[in-house]
Amino acid sequence: MAEHNPFPGENNTGHVWDDNLRELDNPPPRWWMLGLWASLLFVVGYSLLYPTWPVGQEPTQGVLGWSQMQEYARGVEQVEAKRAKFEDQIRGMTANEILADPGLTQYTLASAKVLFGDNCSACHGSGGQGNPGYPVLADDDWLYGGTTTKIAETIAKGRQGAMTAHQTILTPAEIDTLAEWVVQMSETGGKGGSEEGWSLFKTKGCTACHGQAANGVLVELGNGDIVTVGAANLNDGIWRFKPGGYESAKHTITYGVNQATVPESRNAVMPAFAEAGKLSEQEIKKLVVYVHELGGGK
Ligand code: HEC
Ligand code: HEC
Structure with a gap:
């Protein structure tokens, strides 16, 4: 091929296309070669100092002992x-x-x-x-109070509110009236409950747990602490059991809460965390601060 080289004396490889397009054989630029040698040197240096090459299960360790x-x-x-x-x-x-x-x-x-x-x-x-x-x-x-004392009690000992099932205590019409009354109460901030509903509420034992004002508070102590049995506040728009509203209220009143003998009963168990192996005193204290800051107040 060399004798047919139309560009003799040039450092081309002899490969020529389209009459004058040819492959030259120039050495790479100096800076490029320096870069290549420098990176090879780096690899050698690095692999001496740090874990690098996979050998069996473990890589080579490197003289610095870093891991x-x-x-x-x-x-x-x-x-x-x-x-x-x-x-x-x-x-x-x-x-x-x-x-x-x-x-x-x-x-x-x-x-x-x-x-x-x-x-x-x-x-x-x-x-x-x-x-x-x-x-x-x-x-x-x-439900149980938002002071640090009450929250600590809740987390350490757990809670399990209980409400009687009224399926055999009240007539379906009474349950209806009460469920509607609960909805009226929640929609009006406790001001709009029907008289019929109030009268059932006061005479059928509801106040024993939900309090005279139906706000879930039995007694408010001088220091602001509240005494409750965990009964829901029926004066606010917050529903303890979802989705809330008439059907929810009716279900709760009919079947109660945490009634072992009533399969449809609401389930509401807060586990106790002070039991062995769950949370330490220090951890519970931190959670009390955390929960208190979530809700604040009492
Ligand atoms: C298995 C589910 C479950 C777990 C886990 C759980 N809770 Fe509860 N918690 C509940 C239920 C259910 C209630 C309501 C109990 C009732 O209605 O009587 C509750 C109630 C509470 C209350 C009382 C709220 C009030 O209105 O008075 C606080 C405070 C609380 N939990 C904090 C915690 C903290 C803190 C943890 C984690 C350490 C925790 N809970 C873990 C289910 C749980
Ligand atoms: C033995 C105590 C007790 C009695 C009696 C009782 N309740 Fe309750 N009730 C509770 C407790 C406790 C809860 C909240 C359960 C929980 O969160 O663990 C509750 C929850 C409710 C709820 C659900 C509220 C919501 O936001 O989802 C309604 C509605 C309700 N009660 C209505 C009544 C009515 C009406 C009566 C009277 C016929 C009544 N309760 C009698 C203890 C009681």
């Missing part, structure tokens, strides 16, 4: 050291004392958020917004 697991462990140690300071402080304090300290409250909320996600959100929703059948925690409507 991702060690790096991770060191990171965790540093975080733990920072936490320990706060954890020690919190251990000696009550939930109310923590709430009075904005810095500690901040730390506690961040820490409790994880606990809440792991232990509570399956039932109460990730932000305490509730789920059908599980109460909202992110509001000011409490």
Whole structure:
């Protein structure tokens, strides 16, 4: 081919197309070669220092002895050291004392958020917004009271509200009247309940649990604490059992809540978390602060 090369003396490879299109054999530019050697050198250096080549199950170790697991462990140690300071402080304090300290409250909320996600959100929703059948925690409507003492009691010991099934106590017409009355009450903030409904409410034993004012409160103590048996507030638009409204109310009144012998009964069990192996005292304290901050007030 070389003798037919129409461009003798040029460093082409002898491959010529279309009369004058040819492949040259120039060395790559110097900067490019330097780059190539530098990166090869880097690979050698790196693989001497750090884990690099897969050999069997483990990569080569590298002379620095660095590993991702060690790096991770060191990171965790540093975080733990920072936490320990706060954890020690919190251990000696009550939930109310923590709430009075904005810095500690901040730390506690961040820490409790994880606990809440792991232990509570399956039932109460990730932000305490509730789920059908599980109460909202992110509001000011409490079945058992929203003081830190009451919340702590709820989390530690659990709760299980009970309401009698009225299927054999009341006539269907009475249940109807009461269910309609409950809807009227919820729509008017407790002002618009029919007289007929009120009269049944007061004479058929409902007040024993829901209170004289039907707001779920039996007694309000001087210090603002409320005494309740967990009966729902019937004066507000918040429905404990979804979807709410006439049918829901009728169902609850007919079959009650947590009645073991009534299969259609509403189920409402808040587990106890102070039992062995569930949550520590410190964890419960953090959750009390967290839930209190969700709902606030009492
Ligand atoms: C298995 C579902 C379930 C889990 C898990 C659960 N709860 Fe509950 N919780 C309930 C139910 C049901 C009630 C209502 C009990 C009742 O009506 O008597 C409730 C009630 C409460 C109340 C009382 C609300 C009020 O209005 O007084 C608080 C506070 C509460 N839960 C906090 C928590 C926290 C904090 C956790 C996590 C540590 C948690 N719950 C985990 C089901 C659950
Ligand atoms: C033994 C106590 C008790 C008695 C008596 C009782 N209730 Fe209840 N009631 C409760 C409790 C507790 C709840 C809330 C259950 C829960 O959240 O765990 C409730 C819930 C309800 C609800 C559901 C409210 C909602 O938001 O979904 C209605 C409606 C209701 N009661 C109406 C009545 C009426 C009407 C009577 C009288 C015929 C009555 N209750 C008698 C304890 C009682």
